[in-house]
Amino acid sequence: xxxxxxxxxxxxxxMDTFAVAITLGLSAGKLRVRQVLIPACYxxxxxxxxxxxxxxxxxxxxxxxxxxxxxxxxxxxxxIGGKMIKDSFTKDKVDAISFRFHxxxxxAIATSVDALAIGITFAFLEVGIFKAVVIIGTVTFCITAVxxxxxxxxxxxxxxxxxxxxxxxxxxxxVKILIEHLFHF
Numbered sequence: 264x265x266x267x268x269x270x271x272x273x274x275x276x277x278m279d280t281f282a283v284a285i286t287l288g289l290s291a292g293k294l295r296v297r298q299v300l301i302p303a304c305y306x307x308x309x310x311x312x313x314x315x316x317x318x319x320x321x322x323x324x325x326x327x328x329x330x331x332x333x334x335x336x337x338x339x340x341x342x343i344g345g346k347m348i349k350d351s352f353t354k355d356k357v358d359a360i361s362f363r364f365h366x367x368x369x370x371a372i373a374t375s376v377d378a379l380a381i382g383i384t385f386a387f388l389e390v391g392i393f394k395a396v397v398i399i400g401t402v403t404f405c406i407t408a409v410x411x412x413x414x415x416x417x418x419x420x421x422x423x424x425x426x427x428x429x430x431x432x433x434x435x436x437x438v439k440i441l442i443e444h445l446f447h448f
Contacts, residue, residue: 274402280302280407283306287362310378318386333441336388337437340437349430
C-alpha cells in the first residue's frame with residue numbers, strides 16, 4: 264500500500280469518529296478546548312491501537328492464508344464499507360453524549376472496531392504497520408477535533424454524508440486490492 268492509500272484508509276476509518284464527533288459538538292453547548300481535545304485523544308489513540316492489534320493477529324495467520332488473503336481483504340473492506348453506507352441512512356435522533364471517561368472509552372472502542380479488521384488486512388498486504396498507525400491516529404485526532412467543532416457550529420448536516428463517503432471509498436479500495444491480486448498489477 265502506498266502512503267496515499269494509507270492516508271485514504273485513515274480518513275475512511277475516521278468517518279465513524281467524525282459522525283460521533285459531530286454529535287458531541289451538538290451536545291457541547293458553548294464549546295471549550297477540552298471538549299475538542301478529549302474525544303480527539305480517545306478516538307485517535309484507539310484508532311491507532313486497534314490496527315496494531317489486528318496486524319499482530321493477522322501476522323500469525325498470514326502464512327497459512329497467503330493464497331487467498333486478497334479475498335479476505337476485499338471481504339473485510341467491503342463489509343466495513345457496506346456497514347458504514349448502511350449506517351449513513353439511519354436516522355438516529357441526536358442525544359446528548361457525555362464527555363466523561365466511561366462514555367469516551369465506550370465510544371472510542373465502538374468506533375475503532377473496524378480498525379481492528381483493517382489491521383488484519385494490513386498484515387496480509389505487508390503494510391509497514393508503525394507508519395500506518397501513526398498516520399491513522401493523527402488523521403483521526405484531527406478529523407475528530409474538526410468534527411466536534413463542525414457539530415457545534417453546523418449540526419448534524421454532514422454526519423450521514425461523511426459515513427456514506429467513507430464506506431464507498433473503503434469498498435473501492437477493497438475492489439482495487441482484489442483486482443491487483445487477481446490480475447497481478
